[in-house]
Amino acid sequence: MKVKRREFIVGVSALAGLSAFPVAPVRAAAAKHTRYNVTSEQGKAMLKSYAVAIEKMVNLPPTHPHNWFRNAFVHFMDCPHGNWWFYVWHRGYVGFFEQTVRSLSGNPNFAFPYWDWTQTPEIPEGMFDGVLTPVDKAFQPYTKDLDTFTAYIKPTMQAYWNGLSKAQRQQLDARGYTDFNLLWNDVTGYDPSTGKIVPGNQGFAATERARYLSRDNPKLDDKTAHACSPDVIRAGLAPTLFHSPDVAGSFTSSKTPSHNTMPGKGTSFSVLEGQPHNLVHNGIGGVGPWNPGPYGNMTNFLSPVDPVFFLHHANMDRLWSVWEGKQRKQGLPVLPTDKTELDQLVRERFLFFVRADGTFVTDGKAGDYLSTDRFEYDYAPGFGDGEGMQVAAATARKPGRPVKGTVKAGVGSVTLAGAPTGPVVAAVTVPRSADPTAAREYDVLVNAPAGVTEAGADSPYYAGTVGFFGPAMPGMAHDATFAVPLPQRLQAMTTLNQTNKQASATLEFRLVPAYDKSAAAPAVKAVSVHTL
Ligand SMILES: [Cu+2]
Structure with a gap:
């Protein structure tokens, strides 16, 4: 097996004295696991293990933290979008979930394959097989319609909510979820100000409408494909700062008061988050052809119900890695160099992740997930890697x-x-x-x-x-x-x-x-x- 070499990097806690290079290469070693392109033979083989784990998770009782839908609710309740914690939060979320799949699939070498939509602007072929699509009959007993889903999972979610810590509840307050009913409104699309359902806001998707793109119509639409095209990705990798108030020159989106600040509150979207990330989500869920909703899962915050979510996010995470590689090659920092700013970034608390043993990570913080070493993986080369020198040449100028x-x-x-x-x-x-x-x-x-x-x-x-x-x-x-x-x-x-x-x-x-x-x-x- 060909394993790409990468640099091991030190944890952020050991970095107090380093300001110009907050994360410095220390030694070279091979990562234990490799995330392959889903179109490769290794990537396709991973999908088989992934399907084994999904099937088990779908059939776990909703009281189990590894239940497939419970896993999606972690994203629903805690995901950051339109802010600079986007990459680091999703690395933690995908990383723990990858370990869970490794354990449930019985494949000790499992690592998520990534979907490189720049090279492959259509849903990967294997993702229409069995439980790898949310329209599969295996989901039917739980997502046939909203009433079925509500009866199945709402009591459990209410009980989980009642047991949350004060710190967790404060974070949910920041999202606008000051009580459980307000959270549940984003599952149903209910708008309390009018007493009506807004179909486009419904996080729930019925089985048969859970994904817009299909085996017969797998391609991203032209505008989404444009957002994934080489020039857009190059422009997204070009910023030399992890964060800048000038979003065009910032690798990450806006710096907000917390990772729970919802998009739209004066937030800004960097190229990679606002363009390929958002448009791929919306395109798969049917924004446009299925207006005004309800949309497929990928369009709203229960998006991890669609198994393709994790391949999409593995690619976002890979591009973060590619950007870091480009920065290091140029001797540029991969994190904020200002200590106050770095502290603000790394101290943000992530309180909702679930470990592979089913226990909750209630004391995590962003700084825990800055490196791929945390989950011992590496990426096989994809779009952006070969671009290293080109990007470097373009950004070496001031x-x-x-x-x-x-x-x-x-x-x-x-x-x-x-x-x-x-x-x-x-x-x-x-x-x-x-x-x-x-x-x-x-x-x-x-x-x-x-x-x-x-x-x-x-x-x-x-x-x-x-x-x-x-x-x-x-x-x-x-x-x-x-x-x-x-x-x-x-x-x-x-x-x-x-x-x-x-x-x-x-x-x-x-x-x-x-x-x-x-x-x-x-x-x-x-x-x-x-x-x-
Ligand atoms: Cu996403």
Whole structure:
């Protein structure tokens, strides 16, 4: 077996004296487990073990912490999105779950295969077999319809809730779950302010509608595939800082008061989280074709009910690893270098994970999961690895400062001078409507003529799609900022590339609903552009 070598790194507790390189390479050794590409022979073999474990978990009683749906509720109650704990929390979540699968499958070598959607922009073939799809009949006894699911698991969840610690309850308060019924509303989509069900907010998905993409229709739609395309991923790997308030130049999303701060509260999405991560979730769940919902599991926070969730997140985690490799090659830090900032990052408490022996991790913190060594795995090479030198060359230059734009009548404009010298990334601030039934995805158009109200992924005016992942909070309007790499085929980029040093070009940004053409086009709230 070919095992990739990697650097073992020291835990964060030993780093007090190191500021320039918060995580320094110490020695080289092979990781115990390898996460393979799901299209490889090894990756396909892993799916067989994964299926064995899923089948067992689906049939465990709901009182068991390893019950398949209970496992998804850990994400539902605790997942961070739109903030800088996104990667580290999901590493802990996937890592413990991987150990559970290893134990339940009886395969001591099990490690999650990753789905590299850049190389393979469709659901991996094996993920339509048996329990590897949530539409399988094995799920039917539990997810046939909402009443069945409620009768099956709600009493257990209520009992679990009643036993939570004060610290856990405080974290749930921060998510807006001040009592159990408010949490359960995001399972059913019930909006207490109107007394109605908002189908798009329903975390539950009935078996037959649990996943939109199917064996006959496995491909990511063109706009989601664009979000996974090489140039977008390169732009997502280009930032040289773990976190920057300028989201276009930040590897992670916004720094929020806690990991439970919900997306939309003035949060920002980095390229990799806002683009491939969010759009793959939404595309698999049927945002667009299944508007206005209910959607498949992947669209809302019970997304881990769909087994493909863990392959998707293994790839996000892999890209974090790739980014760290790129940083080290350039002698750049992989974490915040400011001690106060680093403390704030690593001390955040994660109180909901479950170990492979079924016990709860009630004393964890973000700092426990910064390294892949915590779970003894490594990645077989995928997209981004071979790009190391290219990315390095692109970022060895000092990135420019973001150029702030102005907004008039809902249109943002930014004037850039000269041909860009690296990936050009816009930060576009989008309002999330107070109306919970409003669209959750918008297309960003650049320099589109006035009459243009829609554009395909190959249009010279299409910059990208911005999408919220997870339910809207009833009655609350929020702005969120998305980092959107500007594709080379944009007419505006062609113009810019042709300008000489003295010349300048103005980019005008507009939003249009991605699917429902009759819906109102929201106003751009702010825009800036950063050449990395
Ligand atoms: Cu996710």
